[in-house]
Amino acid sequence: MTGRVVALVANPTRAVYAALIATLAIGWALVAFDGGTFTLNDLVGIQQRSAALGIVAIGQTLAILAGSLDLSVAYLISLVSLVAAETMAGQSSNILTAVVVALGVSALVGLVNGVVITKLKVHAFIATLGVALVIRGVLDHLYDGPAGRVPVEFQQLGYSRVGPVPVAAILWAAVAVGVWFLLRRTRFGNRVYAVGGDVEVARLSGVRTDRVVIAAHVLCSLCAGVAGLLLASRLGAGAPTVGTDGGYDLESIAAVVLGGTALAGGRGGVAGTVGGVLLLAVLDSVFNQLEVNSFFKDVVRGVVIVVAVAVYARRTGRRAS
Amino acid sequence: MKRAIPIFVVLAGLLVAIAAANPFFLEPAGFLAFLKRVAPLAILAAGQYFVIVSGEFDLSVGSLVTVEVVVAARLIDGDEAMTWPVLALLVVIGLLVGLVNGLVTTRLRVPSFITTLGAMLILSGAVFLWTGGAPRGALSQGFRVFGREGVWAVAILAVVVVAAVLLMRADFGRTLVAAGDNEKAARLSGVRVDRVRVFAFMLSGLSAAVAGILLGGFAGVSAQVGQSLEFQAITAVVLGGVVLGGGRGHVVAAIAGAFTLEALFTLLNLHGISGALEYAVQGVIIIAAVAVGGLRLPALRLTPSKV
Numbered sequence: 001m002t003g004r005v006v007a008l009v010a011n012p013t014r015a016v017y018a019a020l021i022a023t024l025a026i027g028w029a030l031v032a033f034d035g036g037t038f039t040l041n042d043l044v045g046i047q048q049r050s051a052a053l054g055i056v057a058i059g060q061t062l063a064i065l066a067g068s069l070d071l072s073v074a075y076l077i078s079l080v081s082l083v084a085a086e087t088m089a090g091q092s093s094n095i096l097t098a099v100v101v102a103l104g105v106s107a108l109v110g111l112v113n114g115v116v117i118t119k120l121k122v123h124a125f126i127a128t129l130g131v132a133l134v135i136r137g138v139l140d141h142l143y144d145g146p147a148g149r150v151p152v153e154f155q156q157l158g159y160s161r162v163g164p165v166p167v168a169a170i171l172w173a174a175v176a177v178g179v180w181f182l183l184r185r186t187r188f189g190n191r192v193y194a195v196g197g198d199v200e201v202a203r204l205s206g207v208r209t210d211r212v213v214i215a216a217h218v219l220c221s222l223c224a225g226v227a228g229l230l231l232a233s234r235l236g237a238g239a240p241t242v243g244t245d246g247g248y249d250l251e252s253i254a255a256v257v258l259g260g261t262a263l264a265g266g267r268g269g270v271a272g273t274v275g276g277v278l279l280l281a282v283l284d285s286v287f288n289q290l291e292v293n294s295f296f297k298d299v300v301r302g303v304v305i306v307v308a309v310a311v312y313a314r315r316t317g318r319r320a321s
Numbered sequence: 322m323k324r325a326i327p328i329f330v331v332l333a334g335l336l337v338a339i340a341a342a343n344p345f346f347l348e349p350a351g352f353l354a355f356l357k358r359v360a361p362l363a364i365l366a367a368g369q370y371f372v373i374v375s376g377e378f379d380l381s382v383g384s385l386v387t388v389e390v391v392v393a394a395r396l397i398d399g400d401e402a403m404t405w406p407v408l409a410l411l412v413v414i415g416l417l418v419g420l421v422n423g424l425v426t427t428r429l430r431v432p433s434f435i436t437t438l439g440a441m442l443i444l445s446g447a448v449f450l451w452t453g454g455a456p457r458g459a460l461s462q463g464f465r466v467f468g469r470e471g472v473w474a475v476a477i478l479a480v481v482v483v484a485a486v487l488l489m490r491a492d493f494g495r496t497l498v499a500a501g502d503n504e505k506a507a508r509l510s511g512v513r514v515d516r517v518r519v520f521a522f523m524l525s526g527l528s529a530a531v532a533g534i535l536l537g538g539f540a541g542v543s544a545q546v547g548q549s550l551e552f553q554a555i556t557a558v559v560l561g562g563v564v565l566g567g568g569r570g571h572v573v574a575a576i577a578g579a580f581t582l583e584a585l586f587t588l589l590n591l592h593g594i595s596g597a598l599e600y601a602v603q604g605v606i607i608i609a610a611v612a613v614g615g616l617r618l619p620a621l622r623l624t625p626s627k628v
Contacts, residue, residue, distance in 0.1 A: 257435055264432070296450050
């Protein structure tokens, strides 16, 4: 029995899903004990809420696997929501243009992040923090509050469902499967792991490491852009604080690490991140049902993240020794 | 120390530019006001320096500053007699948070980015859970004097600078830099890497306590008092030419980085670029400074080998 438990925890992806199932079971029991019920509707709500964070975290996984990280996603999400909503201006005929422009802006920000990190050799932490500040300055300068309007058709993205499944969740799943395929089944994926594992070794084996890091950052920013579009569709407008209010920068990094991806890069993957995001969302949902104080939620979230990473660290440490 | 020369040049340039735009800056009162404003960030930068040079991060200092101020306000609640006991408690809290950060990072081998990110969530959650969502109580006059009176703030800053320099010259400083430069080599040559790192985190916690005491007096009690100070402190240290990842950089340069950042804010304000675009300018300058610093490093390293 203990052998089985050890085997279960030995793989972080499996561990996070085990924790997810345990949290769901315990949460369900607690909510039932509290006199409430945990229904299918709540499960749908969980998917709805976690879709935006989930998409950002998938992108963040790419950046972290490549040995980098991205602190600019939160402000980028706000910027994209505004760009999209203003380009649409309430007209359904503008949707396609707006999506293209929004993703173009995202890709550009990712390109800047990647180029600053690889060509100017600025540490990713400082580079993306600096880019975040630049976007923040632009946002504060141009916008005082919500702006633009999203047509009803585009709002379907945020609210409509196919059967019991929200469209947002389908979008999240599509992004996850796409990036999973990219990482596991393509040469680019191998290179991301190689660069994140040891950049010098990757370079000496003929990988153009700079290109890989830049591409990872472009894809990471594109994911943040998709999340920005999703949030704009939900709000019906663009908002300069939608990204930072959600804390998408640090929260997405936390979700990635909770999913077992090593912060140093080169180890982990999309499946774990999805589990990490779901775990955070289930915790959130259970606390909401129990009407727990939101500050207590922060405390628990902090403890969960640190404990999870400590457990993973024990495992890798044993293997090394 | 050679790496630090650019930051002092930039700082001098900024100070001259400020003085040119606002002659009041040159008068003792004007300069004292500037020093008073810099003191909290400069102290945080000194604390953050120890952690960064040992190869780690401390993202928890912003929340810790908020915790210190909110705890002080609730416990003192306007009662002068409580001032000194609470001051002592604040220092203990700072050291304790640093100790926990350090132990979790070194013993449980959690990357410090995650440890201190978790600490950030736990600290701000816990303190507002305790006070019911918003700061309560009030600080005493005896408490506020440290942050309000320029002389006190400058004296505390001076003590911190001297202590930091002495620490870095002692064995502790050398082992700290060795641990950050090459952990394995340091360990093999007998450095107790874990112990010096824990001590570095405690110094960072202590600096947050002192910065909190100053900010409580200077800015008053609010839930936002420590917001994003961790990023500002890290930025200041990096501006001072200290390398993220550890092993390189001088503590005085890190403190000069904090002065530079604050001087930059002052100058931008003087020229009417306040609030909004300030962030954009700050972002560009940080990236540029680190990029230039990175390009200069190889050139400086080559000089001795040529001689």
